Amino acid sequence: MPTPHYGQPRYRAIAAELRDRIENGAIRPGTLLPAESALIAEFRASRGTIRQAIAVLREARFVVTEHGRGSIASLRPHEIGPEKDSEPDAKHRETVADPELATLFGIEAGTVVIERQNVIRRNGAVEKVVRIYRPLQAGT
Amino acid sequence: MPTPHYGQPRYRAIAAELRDRIENGAIRPGTLLPAESALIAEFRASRGTIRQAIAVLREARFVVTEHGRGSIASLRPHEIGPEKDSEPDAKHRETVADPELATLFGIEAGTVVIERQNVIRRNGAVEKVVRIYRPLQAGT
DNA sequence: AGAAATTTGTCCGTATGTATC
DNA sequence: AGATACATACGGACAAATTTC
Numbered sequence: 240m241p242t243p244h245y246g247q248p249r250y251r252a253i254a255a256e257l258r259d260r261i262e263n264g265a266i267r268p269g270t271l272l273p274a275e276s277a278l279i280a281e282f283r284a285s286r287g288t289i290r291q292a293i294a295v296l297r298e299a300r301f302v303v304t305e306h307g308r309g310s311i312a313s314l315r316p317h318e319i320g321p322e323k324d325s326e327p328d329a330k331h332r333e334t335v336a337d338p339e340l341a342t343l344f345g346i347e348a349g350t351v352v353i354e355r356q357n358v359i360r361r362n363g364a365v366e367k368v369v370r371i372y373r374p375l376q377a378g379t
Numbered sequence: 380m381p382t383p384h385y386g387q388p389r390y391r392a393i394a395a396e397l398r399d400r401i402e403n404g405a406i407r408p409g410t411l412l413p414a415e416s417a418l419i420a421e422f423r424a425s426r427g428t429i430r431q432a433i434a435v436l437r438e439a440r441f442v443v444t445e446h447g448r449g450s451i452a453s454l455r456p457h458e459i460g461p462e463k464d465s466e467p468d469a470k471h472r473e474t475v476a477d478p479e480l481a482t483l484f485g486i487e488a489g490t491v492v493i494e495r496q497n498v499i500r501r502n503g504a505v506e507k508v509v510r511i512y513r514p515l516q517a518g519t
Numbered sequence: 520a521g522a523a524a525t526t527t528g529t530c531c532g533t534a535t536g537t538a539t540c
Numbered sequence: 541a542g543a544t545a546c547a548t549a550c551g552g553a554c555a556a557a558t559t560t561c
Contacts (some may be wrong), residue, residue, distance in 0.1 A: 247546080248542090248543090248544065248545090249545070250545090283546095284546085285546045285548095286543060286546095286547090287544095287545075287548065288544085288546080305554090305555085306553070306554050306555080306558085307554030307555040308554080308555055308556085309555095313546080321541070329545060347558085
């Protein structure tokens with residue numbers, strides 16, 4: 240893969256993408272951003288580039304980075320929604336595609352996919368866990 | 380000492396070595412791999428390199444890693460289910476529980492669980508993949 | 520019950536070599 | 541030549557989960 244950075248540099252494009260996710264709630268304030276390693280996999284960027292992107296967000300106060308913990312999306316006054324779910328039976332998240340999913344979706348392993356997980360209980364005990372995977376691609 | 384990565388990078392060579400040990404039984408399925416610190420000493424590699432090697436194994440489902448515990452050798456991927464030439468839309472197979480599934484089911488990570496996978500297609504393309512996990516005992 | 524040790528997770532800073540624009 | 545980016549690798553420090561004492 241060459242290194243085309245037509246227009247703005249890559250780290251700025253990644254920073255913009257992450258900022259959008261924070262603003263539109265995909266990454267909720269107070270929660271951790273994906274780890275550097277996860278962002279490397281998702282954007283297929285080198286560590287240096289990812290760190291540059293996060294540096295931009297930190298500079299703009301969109302995130303606060305804690306050594307050994309991660310980068311936390313900043314709380315926005317108008318978006319403070321504690322929503323303390325103790326343990327939801329369903330949740331959304333992003334993970335990376337394992338080789339099989341990658342093959343099925345026709346993407347490369349390591350690409351980020353959306354995972355929805357539902358926990359089905361029966362008499363209190365967990366009977367089964369359903370995980371639904373979808374490609375992330377659409378219009379980003 | 381510079382950083383010569385002529386040919387195969389170190390982390391891949393280490394991953395290959397560890398995979399061999401799992402395959403030939405030197406590290407038996409269900410047991411823990413040596414700790415990162417031990418691997419660092421053995422291969423004289425940095426922690427980052429060791430962790431990259433283990434990430435390769437995890438990606439290929441050769442191990443399941445648990446925070447604070449270690450990486451558990453899994454059943455070999457090619458022994459887990461029947462080999463397929465083509466991809467059916469639904470299939471049963473056995474996999475190993477990742478830490479989250481283990482917690483939900485109240486079993487230990489690395490334990491074998493039943494996985495049923497359904498592939499939902501739409502106009503030929505794979506729209507989503509549904510995976511349903513159940514413990515071994517129940518449901519039979 | 521609690522403290523310490525172990526182990527993995529994450530971030531920080533740096534370095535070398537390669538490739539592209 | 542310089543700026544950008546990638547892949548690899550090192551070492552250090554702090555955080556968090558688990559195990560051991």
